[in-house]
Amino acid sequence: MSRSQAASCHSLVVRMPGPVDAEELRQRLRTAAGVRADLAGLRLWEERLPLPAGHPRAAARARREAARPLRAAGLPLRALLLHYADGDADLVLVARHELALDGDPLGIRPAAPEPPAGPRPVLEWGLGDPADAGRTAELPVPLPPGLPGDPALLTGAAALVLARYGAGAPVDEEQAAATYLAGRPAHPGGLLDLGGIGVLVEDARPGQWRLPRLAPALPGVLHFTRQPDGTATGLLRYHPAELAPVIAERFAAHVAHVAAQVAADPALPLDRVELLTPAETAQLLALGVTPPAGDAGRAARTIDGLFAEVARARPEAVALTAGDTSLSYAALDALAERTAAGLRALGVAPGAMVGVALERDADLVISLLGVLKAGCAYVPMDLRYPEDRLRYTVGNAGAAVVIGTGAGLPADLDGVRVVTPAELRALADGAPAAGVRTEDGSAPAYVIYTSGSTGRPKGVVVPHRNVAALIEATREDFRLGTEDVWTLFHSSAFDFSVWEIWGCLLTGGRLVVVDYWTTRDPELFHGLLVREGVTVLNQTPSAFAQLVETDRRAPADALAVRLVVFGGEPLDVRMLAPWFARHSHTACRLVNMFGITETTVHVTAHTVTPADVLAGGREVGPALPGWSLSVRDPRGRLLPAGAAGEIFVGGAGVADRYLGQPELTAQRFVTDPYGGGRVYRSGDRGRLRPDGSLDHLGRLDSQVKVRGHRIELDEIRNVLLSHPDVAGAATVLNHDTPGDAATARIDAYVTLRGAAGPADVLAHARGVLPAYMVPASVTAVAAIPLTINGKVDTAALPAPGAGAPAAGGTVNGTAAGAVNGTATDGTPADGTATDGTPAGGAPAGPGDPLADRILKLWSHALNAEVTPQDNFFELGGNSLLVIRVLREMREQGLPKVTTQDFYRNSSAGRFIELVRGTRS
Structure with a gap:
């Protein structure tokens, strides 16, 4: 029976002391039914049970009948007489809501019309199982004996619990309980909706038991009954599809616990009312803890000490591959030792902060390990960051020495020695001997700078033992070992690199260093994965989405990857459907890991399966061991x-x-x-x-408030992504007038892969979201721009175009743009080639088919008319649009151009000549 059918019925059970004259009842029913034509044919059903009326099974039978809805095509009333062995009976009446069942149970009369139902609320905290759709359940509210049946107390307790859950109206917890209850509105009678949970307080009727609805009108309903002695009893009736039984049980217990405290001490401030009992608090704390795994001794050691142990065990095994360079563990260990000696020769003392500003190559890994061997902490810096940020990082860290080539670093680093890796190793011969160093896992290993709310980055100091513990926590579960090949794909200034470098080298694997240009080109990167036989891959979801598209054009068995770890940003599991269509989840494990720089890269792990893709969940798993x-x-x-x-x-x-x-x-x-x-x-x-x-x-800070409504921007983004033609999406809060809350608006950006346009996406959003959450605009962009760390770069999104309003929202087709003349990956977009020659190139002549094709490709990608004199990045191009143009060129049979050559020839005229020369 459908939920709507059950919700349209109510029931009444009346205890009838024996002896019961069934024929008299039957006659009264006929008389009452005679006033309504739709009750013609009403009969009294009878059933005899070999149980006394007071037996629990008798009560359960009556309740079961009272909860059984009417058939859609049947009469609007059903009457059943349950005879018990001691002569008493229960009359069970089930009726549609247009018939009243109060007062005289056989006084059949029309009921007052019910107000129209509004949108059904959703309990985010309910964790219901959709497989239970159509079912209802109930459980007792464990109110303490003698609790007063005061409606203000009962509704107030429920409202306070929901406020603590973050699901109801906020409550001022500075006030006393008595003040809070006095301020509760008088109970209006009927069902009170507190935001998905209803509260109904009724007086007991001797010998009667009533169900206002056979299926609760809301996800859950607290039905309290005031007994003749003034005390209360309660039931929570709920839909398991929306409120999981274990969550429902705890919620009912919380309402009872809060009500008991408020009733016991009216002067108690609400902020001292405990939601949880001490026993539940202990259980919850234990629930979030995963005991440590692996070797506790190793988990407390230093990174360089653990590496030295691996190097002694596998001296000839290849530790590092970077282009044409290949280093064994012994060679890497020796070069790092010389780096440490060079730092000592410069007078760098143990515990000092040492800057490292190098491109991704072998010297980067050697230098990082060398800094640790010197007893120092490394401060990685990305040379593509603005000079102001690099200058601030060096100064804030107090780094007197920076390992780098000087290129890309500010020239005015007063008092700072910039030394190349080769120069540093050359100083080793004259360095003082290293003293005996005791491993101290509590010593700082690195400082990575993350975004700060003040606009200045903040340096996170992470000890050695944290990294050692991370490796021990994952080694066995992920089967990390000497047969694995990892990539160093991410910037050393992004903490994902900590996991990539040390996760590989401390478990005896081979680390493949991926140069910058290869990381920007999914075709080149996919080829590297195949060529090097990479088995462990670490990606942000945004970067992996590009790799999935590339992989779809390669043989399914080309990759040797057995483990993909996602991190850095939330994963929308739906994007993995094409991957699972080609790769078995039993052969290649995908793991979604939530983590933060301040908690050492990763915190949780959840293995994603095709079932997760279908469910579209947001699970990131339990805590890592430790x-x-x-x-x-x-x-x-x-x-x-x-x-x-x-x-x-x-x-x-x-x-x-x-x-x-x-x-x-x-x-x-x-x-x-x-x-x-x-x-x-x-x-x-x-x-x-x-x-x-x-x-x-x-x-938490992506939750915004627009005209009184609290809105989670990620929720809107996920709705946009659920449209089949949306490949990527981003949502931002803008203001037509800066600082004026009245002009706040939510703007959405989407990349499209099918025939749908922005208007279709807006219509889809309007069909799913409440009106106050529907974006004011949907702008189609060729790609969602990413930061250098692979996250969505909201600052690089264009302003919404000045399109005309479309049924409550603006629909635009603006292309993603450059910011202050810089592409989203930090590459200059000033119209100058990297060799310093002016951009432009010879203008294409009339009837030039190659020029026409390329200009058309660029125009399509940029949503703008392009001439040979235009610069790709000045028109709004970014790294993802570069990848798209190059892919479309290949699909059209044009010559292959590398991303690096594209950036070096970013004006249309120069690019056309580059392609012409390549073709010839």
Whole structure:
């Protein structure tokens, strides 16, 4: 029977003391039914049970009949008389809502019309199972004996619990319980909707039991009954498809626990009302903890000490491949030792911060390891960052020495020695002998700078032992070992590189260093993966999406990859459908890992399967061995499973501090009031599941407020991505007038791969989202721009075009653009070739088919008319558009051009001549 059919019925059970004259009842029913033509043919059904009326099975039978809805095509009333062995009976009446079942149960009369139902609310915290659609369930609310049946108390307790869950109206917790209850509105009678959970308070009717609806009108309904002695009993009736039984049980217990505290002490401030009992608090804390795995001794050691151990065990095995360079573990160890000696020769003392500003090559890995061998901490810097950021990083870290070539670094680094890797190793011969160094896993290993809310990056100081613990936590589960081949794909200034480098070298694998230009070209990168036999691949979801497209054109068995680790940004699992169509999840494991720089790269791990793609979930798995998770409200109080709040991370991965920022350190790295040691307040929003797994729900600061409505931007993005023709999406909050909240608007950007246009996407969003969440504009872009770390670069998105309003939203077709004359990957877009010659090239002559084809390709990619004098990046091009143009050229049979040559010839005229020369 459908849920709507059950929701259209209500029922009443009336206890009838014996002896019961069934014929008299039958006659009364006939008389009552005679006033309605649609009740012609009504009969009294009878059933005899060999049980006394007070037996639990008798009560269960009556309740079961009372919960059985009417057939859609049947009469609007069903009457059943249950005879019991002691002579008593229960009359069970089930009726549609147009018939009233109150007062005299046989006084059949029309009921007042019900107000029209609004949109059905969704319980984010309910974690229901869609497979249970159509089912209803109930459980008792464990109210303490003697609790008053005051409607203000009962509804107030439910409202406070929902507010703590972050799912109901906010409550001022500074007030006393009595003040809070006094301010509750008078109970209006009927069902009170508190945001997906209804509350109904009714007076008991001796000898009667009523179900206002056979299926709750909301995901859950608290049905309280005030007994004649003034106390209350309660039931929670709910839909398991929307409210999981274990979550429902805990919610009912929380309502009872809160009601008991408020009733016991009316003067109690609400912020001292406990949601959880001590026993549940202990259970929740344990739920988020995964015990350490592996060798506890190794998990407390230094990175360089662990590497030396691998080098002694496998001296001749290849440790590093970078282009034509190949180094064994012994050779890499020796070169790193010379680097350390060179630092000593420069007077760099153990514990110092040493900058490393190198391109991705063999020298980068040698230098990082050398810095650690010198007892120092490395501070990686990406040479494509602006000079101001590089200058700030060096100064904030207090680095007196920077290992680099000088290229790309600011020229005015006063008091800082810039030394090349070769020069540093040449100093080794005159260096003082290294003293005996005791491994100290608590010493800083590196400082990586991340974005700061003040506009200045903040340096995260991470100890050696954190990295050692990360490797021990994953080694066995991921089967990391000497047969593996990893890539160093990411910038050393992005903490994903920590996992790539040391995850490989501390488990005896071979590390393939991927040069910058290959990372920007999915074709070249895919070829490298095949050529090098890479088995362990680490990618941001945005970067992997490009690789998936490239892989679809290659033989399915070309790759040797057995493990793909996602990190750096949220993963929309739906993008993996094409990958799973070609690669078995049993042969190549895909692992979604949530992590933060401040908690040492990774915190959780969840193996993604095709079933996850179908479900479209946001699960990132339980904590890694040695890590801990909890979800807490804005006051730092523990939240139960299902309720969303801020993710707190504890355990082996928690970093030491923010460098030189004690106040910020104290705000974010806090002592756990629950006794869990130091924990990090992540600023990420999530919820724990009853099995200890975490759902990542985006950043807390991606939740915006528009005209009174709290909106999660990631939610809108996911709706856009659910359109079959949307390949990528981003959402941002803009203001028509800066700083004026009244002009706030949400703008959406999509990349399209099918016939649909922005208007179709907007219509799709309007069909899924409430009106206040529908984007004000949908702008089609050729690609969602990415930062150098592979994340969505919201700053590089274009302003929404000045399109005309389309049924409540603007639909545009603007191309993604450059920012201040710079492509989104940091490459200059000033119309000058990298060799310093002016851009432009000879203009194409009339009737030039090659020029026409290329100009047409560029115009299509940029959504703009392109002439031979135009520069690709000045017209809004970026790295992803470069990849798209090159792919379309190949598909049209034009000569292959590398991404590097594209950037060197970024004006249309020069590019046409480059292609012409390649063809000839």
